[in-house]
Amino acid sequence: MLLAQAKLKETIFDQPELALTRDGFGKGLLELGETNKQVVALCADLAESTRMLAFKEKYPERYVEIGVAEQNLAAVASGLANYGKIPFIASYATFSPGRNNEQIRTTISLNNVPVKIVGSHAGLSVGPDGATHQALEDIALMRVQPNMTILSPCDSVEAYKATLAAAAHPGPVYLRLAREKTPVMTTAETPFVFGKAQMLWLSDEEPHVAIFATGPLLYQALLAAKELEGEIPVSVTNIHTIKPLDRVAVISAARDAGAVVTVEEHQVAGGLGSAVAEVLAEEFPVPIQFVGVRDQFGQSGRPDELLEYYKLSSAHIVTAVRKAVMRKK
Amino acid sequence: LDMADIFAALYFHVLKHDPKNPNWDERDRLILSNGHIVPVRYAAMAHAGYFPVEECLTLRKFGSRLQGHPERLRLPGLETTSGPLGSGLSQAAGIALGARMDAPARFGASIPKFRVYCALSDGEHDAGNLWEAAMFAGANKLANLTAIIDRNHIQINGVTEEVMPLEGLRAKYEAFNWHVIEVGGHNIRVFIDAVEEAKAIVDRPTVIIAHTIPGKGVKEIEFDYLWHGKPPSAEEGKKFLHELRTLKGTIQSEHE
Numbered sequence: 355m356l357l358a359q360a361k362l363k364e365t366i367f368d369q370p371e372l373a374l375t376r377d378g379f380g381k382g383l384l385e386l387g388e389t390n391k392q393v394v395a396l397c398a399d400l401a402e403s404t405r406m407l408a409f410k411e412k413y414p415e416r417y418v419e420i421g422v423a424e425q426n427l428a429a430v431a432s433g434l435a436n437y438g439k440i441p442f443i444a445s446y447a448t449f450s451p452g453r454n455n456e457q458i459r460t461t462i463s464l465n466n467v468p469v470k471i472v473g474s475h476a477g478l479s480v481g482p483d484g485a486t487h488q489a490l491e492d493i494a495l496m497r498v499q500p501n502m503t504i505l506s507p508c509d510s511v512e513a514y515k516a517t518l519a520a521a522a523h524p525g526p527v528y529l530r531l532a533r534e535k536t537p538v539m540t541t542a543e544t545p546f547v548f549g550k551a552q553m554l555w556l557s558d559e560e561p562h563v564a565i566f567a568t569g570p571l572l573y574q575a576l577l578a579a580k581e582l583e584g585e586i587p588v589s590v591t592n593i594h595t596i597k598p599l600d601r602v603a604v605i606s607a608a609r610d611a612g613a614v615v616t617v618e619e620h621q622v623a624g625g626l627g628s629a630v631a632e633v634l635a636e637e638f639p640v641p642i643q644f645v646g647v648r649d650q651f652g653q654s655g656r657p658d659e660l661l662e663y664y665k666l667s668s669a670h671i672v673t674a675v676r677k678a679v680m681r682k683k
Numbered sequence: 684l685d686m687a688d689i690f691a692a693l694y695f696h697v698l699k700h701d702p703k704n705p706n707w708d709e710r711d712r713l714i715l716s717n718g719h720i721v722p723v724r725y726a727a728m729a730h731a732g733y734f735p736v737e738e739c740l741t742l743r744k745f746g747s748r749l750q751g752h753p754e755r756l757r758l759p760g761l762e763t764t765s766g767p768l769g770s771g772l773s774q775a776a777g778i779a780l781g782a783r784m785d786a787p788a789r790f791g792a793s794i795p796k797f798r799v800y801c802a803l804s805d806g807e808h809d810a811g812n813l814w815e816a817a818m819f820a821g822a823n824k825l826a827n828l829t830a831i832i833d834r835n836h837i838q839i840n841g842v843t844e845e846v847m848p849l850e851g852l853r854a855k856y857e858a859f860n861w862h863v864i865e866v867g868g869h870n871i872r873v874f875i876d877a878v879e880e881a882k883a884i885v886d887r888p889t890v891i892i893a894h895t896i897p898g899k900g901v902k903e904i905e906f907d908y909l910w911h912g913k914p915p916s917a918e919e920g921k922k923f924l925h926e927l928r929t930l931k932g933t934i935q936s937e938h939e
Contacts, residue, residue, distance in 0.1 A: 421818075421819075423819070425815060426819055430777040436763060457773075
């Protein structure tokens with residue numbers, strides 16, 4: 355059942371409210387404009403769709419237009435951060451941190467300056483735009499850079515909190531956002547601590563499988579947990595901070611359940627599943643099933659069609675949980 | 684060697700800086716985009732008093748603050764971490780823009796508290812990122828930014844005009860809204876004049892194209908692109924230094 359201390363919305367299974375994680379970011383950035391004068395925003399010709407537009411209109415003197423030049427986006431922000439500003443840079447995740455990966459590596463991560471990279475339209479749910487615009491490798495790209503941290507909020511409310519947390523963190527941050535409206539699970543009262551995973555669902559009986567999910571697919575994980583009620587008891591943990599990973603929470607949930615399923619809208623290679631597997635392989639090996647994209651590019655389609663085709667929806671999470679249980683025996 | 688005269692001019696005349704307080708807020712920023720020439724910067728910094736001259740001998744060795752390519756977090760005064768070419772001008776533009784955002788208004792204009800200098804190689808003008816930065820700095824009229832190009836005509840694979848022609852470099856920068864000054868890169872007085880001229884240009888960034896001679900002062904290696912990234916052997920080093928310190932045998936040096 356949903357854990358009371360997570361203070362989630364009560365109606366999430368019956369009538370989920372839909373909202374954009376991008377809007378949560380836009381709201382957070384606008385608030386930072388007021389509360390932190392060092393915050394500046396840079397955008398690569400996508401101010402409306404990355405939700406930087408409101409900041410641009412209210413604080414034009416702290417908004418920097420870069421044009422379609424993502425390498426320059428990263429490196430100019432590096433200079434601004436080096437000088438003392440807190441730059442947020444926004445584009446689609448395929449372009450930033452995709453196209454400008456080396457500039458991020460050298461001028462932001464190795465240089466260790468507090469640039470906040472906002473990658474919007476991440477995952478398959480970009481939908482009709484197709485594979486060129488569906489970032490499925492961005493977590494992997496950012497995870498292997500020392501000094502970089504990764505926030506992957508599950509809904510619009512959490513994206514707002516993650517934006518404030520990104521500004522407060524003294525180093526580089528990658529903030530991963532989606533394009534489409536997704537179910538709002540958390541509330542203003544739901545605790546959010548940078549670097550701390552949070553369990554949202556725990557069965558009455560001892561759990562047999564621990565599910566770790568990140569981003570909007572967390573909702574599919576909760577649907578799977580509900581569907582499995584009475585069959586296989588599970589726990590569901592929200593990993594909004596993929597790096598640094600909350601090792602203590604991951605090990606403890608895996609130890610309690612003895613098997614793990616990871617869920618992400620990203621390649622299985624290098625993403626959340628890999629991060630969890632790296633910790634557990636060293637600390638507490640248990641069977642793990644990965645729900646994610648398996649070495650394929652995406653394609654055009656409705657988000658729900660794509661989640662089905664690439665086996666990321668709740669039905670596939672249920673299958674993965676059953677497999678994990680079987681492998682325990 | 685092609686940039687030795689310019690770095691001497693920068694550290695001992697041009698830059699507003701304090702070796703004892705390398706993080707001074709109002710210091711001029713020198714951004715080294717072509718990180719591979721950092722040995723000349725280390726040498727100038729050591730002589731300016733940032734660290735003991737003897738530490739230069741730890742260059743590229745394990746545990747040294749003097750990494751093969753410059754790292755900001757290892758040695759105070761380096762400003763940025765660099766090496767991969769083409770991104771330094773963007774960072775310099777970011778710093779110049781930040782300074783202008785915070786500039787106090789004087790006489791109806793914003794006067795930033797410091798200037799930003801950015802050293803560039805000519806070969807790195809092959810990189811798209813550099814032209815993104817040139818376009819950005821021109822568009823934003825970053826008058827507190829001065830770029831200095833080491834126009835030595837060589838890069839690793841050969842002569843720049845054969846690898847990927849860069850001319851007309853002046854016309855390209857002018858088209859991107861830059862003020863362009865061309866100087867002989869071994870004439871310190873003329874270089875300093877150009878830096879002063881840049882301070883008077885208030886509506887555009889300035890680029891100083893410094894025509895330099897690679898391997899300047901050592902006859903055997905001058906103009907030879909094969910010496911672009913090759914250290915001399917101990918014996919060659921001794922011979923080359925002798926040639927430099929005696930101005931090709933025309934004067935007697937203190938080391939003799």
